[in-house]
Amino acid sequence: MQTSAIRDYAKAKGFHRQTLDRWLGWQPADQDALEEIASSLKIGENHLRDMMDWLEEIALRDGAKIHEILARPAVFSIKTDPRLGRADKLKRIKEQLRRWRFPRLAGIEESIRIKIRSLKLPSEIRLGVPAGLEGGRLQVEFSAGSVAEFGKLAQRLSETASTTLAAEIFDLLAGRTPENEQGQS
Amino acid sequence: MENLQFAEVIVERGSEASPIYHRMRRTLAHLPFKIVDNIAPDNTATAHGDRFGAAKRTLYLTRHKGDFLKKCPGSEGQVCCNYFVINFASNCPMDCSYCYLQEYLADNSALKIFTNVNDLIDEAERMLARHRGVFFRIGTGEITDSLALEPYTGMMGELIPYFAEQANLLLELKTKSDCVESLLDLDPKGRVVVGWSMNPQRVIDLDEHGTASLIERLNAARLCQEAGYRLGFHFDPMIEYPGWETDYESMLEQTFATIDWRKLSWLSLGVLRQTPALKRTMRERYPSSALLAGEQVLCPDGKMRYFQPLRVEMYRKMVHWIRRAAPTVKIYLCMESRQVWEQVFGFAPTCEKELGNQMAPEVEQPIHA
Numbered sequence: 001m002q003t004s005a006i007r008d009y010a011k012a013k014g015f016h017r018q019t020l021d022r023w024l025g026w027q028p029a030d031q032d033a034l035e036e037i038a039s040s041l042k043i044g045e046n047h048l049r050d051m052m053d054w055l056e057e058i059a060l061r062d063g064a065k066i067h068e069i070l071a072r073p074a075v076f077s078i079k080t081d082p083r084l085g086r087a088d089k090l091k092r093i094k095e096q097l098r099r100w101r102f103p104r105l106a107g108i109e110e111s112i113r114i115k116i117r118s119l120k121l122p123s124e125i126r127l128g129v130p131a132g133l134e135g136g137r138l139q140v141e142f143s144a145g146s147v148a149e150f151g152k153l154a155q156r157l158s159e160t161a162s163t164t165l166a167a168e169i170f171d172l173l174a175g176r177t178p179e180n181e182q183g184q185s
Numbered sequence: 186m187e188n189l190q191f192a193e194v195i196v197e198r199g200s201e202a203s204p205i206y207h208r209m210r211r212t213l214a215h216l217p218f219k220i221v222d223n224i225a226p227d228n229t230a231t232a233h234g235d236r237f238g239a240a241k242r243t244l245y246l247t248r249h250k251g252d253f254l255k256k257c258p259g260s261e262g263q264v265c266c267n268y269f270v271i272n273f274a275s276n277c278p279m280d281c282s283y284c285y286l287q288e289y290l291a292d293n294s295a296l297k298i299f300t301n302v303n304d305l306i307d308e309a310e311r312m313l314a315r316h317r318g319v320f321f322r323i324g325t326g327e328i329t330d331s332l333a334l335e336p337y338t339g340m341m342g343e344l345i346p347y348f349a350e351q352a353n354l355l356l357e358l359k360t361k362s363d364c365v366e367s368l369l370d371l372d373p374k375g376r377v378v379v380g381w382s383m384n385p386q387r388v389i390d391l392d393e394h395g396t397a398s399l400i401e402r403l404n405a406a407r408l409c410q411e412a413g414y415r416l417g418f419h420f421d422p423m424i425e426y427p428g429w430e431t432d433y434e435s436m437l438e439q440t441f442a443t444i445d446w447r448k449l450s451w452l453s454l455g456v457l458r459q460t461p462a463l464k465r466t467m468r469e470r471y472p473s474s475a476l477l478a479g480e481q482v483l484c485p486d487g488k489m490r491y492f493q494p495l496r497v498e499m500y501r502k503m504v505h506w507i508r509r510a511a512p513t514v515k516i517y518l519c520m521e522s523r524q525v526w527e528q529v530f531g532f533a534p535t536c537e538k539e540l541g542n543q544m545a546p547e548v549e550q551p552i553h554a
Contacts, residue, residue: 056468061478102480105492132482136493136524174528175494175501 006035015045022052026066030055033067037079041090051094054101069100108133108172115165115172124153129173136173186363186397189278189333190242194218197247203300205338206246212337213244224295235470237287240294241278244337249273249299253308254323268322273305273340274298274329279361279395282471283422286328288463298334302343313351323348326359326380333362341367349374355450357417361396363405369412378450379409380417383440385432388424392476399436403443410444421455421519423499425479425491430502437506446511454503455519456496457481458488486520493525500529 003024010020023031034055038048055066062069069075078084078092099106109129116127125142140157144150160166171177194216200206201220210218224247253271276286276296286294299305313321325331325344335341341358348356349372357378365379384392386399397405406416418440423433457476459467467477481489490496504516518526526533 057478060473060475102482102492104495105480105482108492108494133493134482134484135522136497136528173494175496175498177498 002032002035005039006031009035009039013045015048019045019049019052030066033070037070037075037093040079041086041093043090047090047094051097054097058097058100069097105132112169112172115169119160119163119165121160122153122156124149125157127169133173138169138173186401187395189395191216191244191278192242194244194246195224196220197224197245198222200246200248200300203246203302204343205298205300205302205340208339209244209246209337212339224297237291237294237466238280238470240276241280241296243296245295245297246300247297248301249304253299253305254312268324270327271305271309271323271325272299272328273302273325273344274334276328277330278333279330279393281361281394281396282392282467282474283457283459283463283476285459285463287466287470288460290328291466298338298340302340306343306347309347309351313353317353319353321354322357323354324357324359324380326357330360330362331358332360332364332368332379335362335364335367339367342371345371345373345377349376351376355415359417359419361393361402363397363401365405365409368414369408371412373412373414375413375415378415378417379406380419381406382419382421383436384420384422384424385429385436387432392424392471392474399439403440407443410448415450416444416448417450417452419453419455419519420503421453422457423454423503424457424476425495425499426475429499433503434506437503437510441510446514449511449514451515451517452507452511453517453519454500455521456491456499458484458490458520460488464489484522488520493528497525497528500525504529 006023007020010023023034026034034048034051037043043051055069058064058069059066074096075093078089078096081089084092112129119127121127124144125140128139128141130137130139142153142157144153191213194209194213196206196218198220224245249272253273255270255272256268274297276290276294277284278296309323332341345356345368348354355376355378357380359380359382361382368379381402383399383402389396389399406418410416420433423429457479459481461483464477467474471477480492480495482492483489491499500518507514507516518529521529523533
């Protein structure tokens with residue numbers, strides 16, 4: 001058990017008392033598993049709090065231990081990937097935890113990303129969705145350097161709007177999936 | 186519904202002359218009543234442990250010093266239903282794990298009943314007289330349950346006869362209890378709606394501690410409908426979990442098999458929502474509640490809700506099941522954005538006045554059982 005290591009780390013990083021107390025309230029094996037990642041990636045308080053929220057909630061939902069979650073192969077392979085720097089490892093571990101914490105949200109976000117890529121739009125047109133899909137609107141951004149290019153991009157957008165892929169993107173944003181539609185027929 | 190377990194009643198001097206005090210001396214005769222000069226904040230605090238939970242065991246009788254009537258604050262950026270609230274008590278004897286009062290009343294959690302009902306009626310009289318052309322929907326369940334304390338206070342015997350006489354309002358009593366006995370001999374004259382917050386029995390068992398069961402709520406609703414009250418149902422907060430569809434569809438079937446939907450005033454839908462601060466409190470008070478692990482995201486109004494496609498899907502399913510049984514009943518969404526309204530219904534009210542007016546017209550023709 002590394003209580004003193006956790007206290008030292010929290011002190012060095014200037015964590016709030018609540019964050020430290022919450023961490024020390026975990027089971028020893030869970031405390032240690034997070035300490036190992038936090039120390040090696042030098043995780044700040046805000047990132048650590050996100051991770052604590054997600055880990056506790058995944059553990060609650062799945063009936064798993066936090067140290068078991070952090071020992072899953074997906075986390076281990078990111079932690080030990082020699083090609084990644086510290087910041088990238090933290091980013092990817094957080095992304096992985098978020099995918100486990102919000103599996104359906106992450107699944108829809110990924111489906112939309114895949115569909116957007118499949119539209120094969122030129123780099124001057126960017127499509128995006130809001131954080132957490134809140135608002136249900138597709139963000140469309142494009143830039144043109146001439147009237148001719150403007151016309152070409154507008155034409156391309158217009159063609160894109162009538163594709164099945166575009167309709168599927170909006171269906172996903174509106175919570176419409178074939179399974180849902182079937183259930184309400 | 187289980188009897189509420191109070192330990193004592195603390196009475197602020199001056200309140201012992203009120204009818205409520207005398208009724209409570211009778212209905213809670215087994216409890217000690219203590220008269221104090223004033224209710225200081227430190228009278229309400231417990232030094233250690235679950236302060237909020239502990240506060241529910243002591244009843245305070247006091248006069249309300251501020252305004253009784255307030256416009257419902259709604260939620261920033263959301264379509265609002267133009268609702269006014271009367272606070273005749275503060276805090277609730279029941280203890281739902283998601284209750285927003287855990288945050289809203291965190292520093293003022295004493296369970297208070299306000300004894301100056303005459304002042305409440307005088308204030309309502311002044312407001313209604315000033316705005317005879319305006320239609321008011323007035324609720325009493327914002328910071329307390331409207332009926333949970335009714336067996337002890339008998340307050341509705343004073344409020345309902347007054348509000349039933351007012352032409353330009355509907356009074357809504359919102360509850361998770363089945364404490365309707367005292368209402369049944371009163372004549373609401375079509376101007377009182379008794380609204381139940383509804384959830385499947387599984388959710389009640391896990392997260393609505395000390396409340397009436399689903400069957401008790403439905404039986405109480407049926408009795409009120411037979412006594413001439415309008416009914417409202419608030420399927421709020423809807424909780425998403427594996428198998429929620431079966432439970433909610435079955436609850437709706439049970440509801441429409443028990444009451445006559447044609448006499449329903451409205452149904453509302455809303456999903457579980459909480460601020461990050463409330464979630465921290467829930468973690469402390471109910472660390473094993475599955476509500477903490479829903480797929481909720483932070484919305485622009487600062488509240489966490491299930492992510493939009495998920496909750497839109499939930500609303501659409503609920504609307505589908507409701508419409509199947511009650512094709513023309515009025516349904517509205519509580520604290521939702523225009524985008525969500527449009528995705529669920531294909532339209533959004535243009536303004537809160539429009540939504541408020543949609544709730545109003547039927548009052549012109551009082552119903553009788």
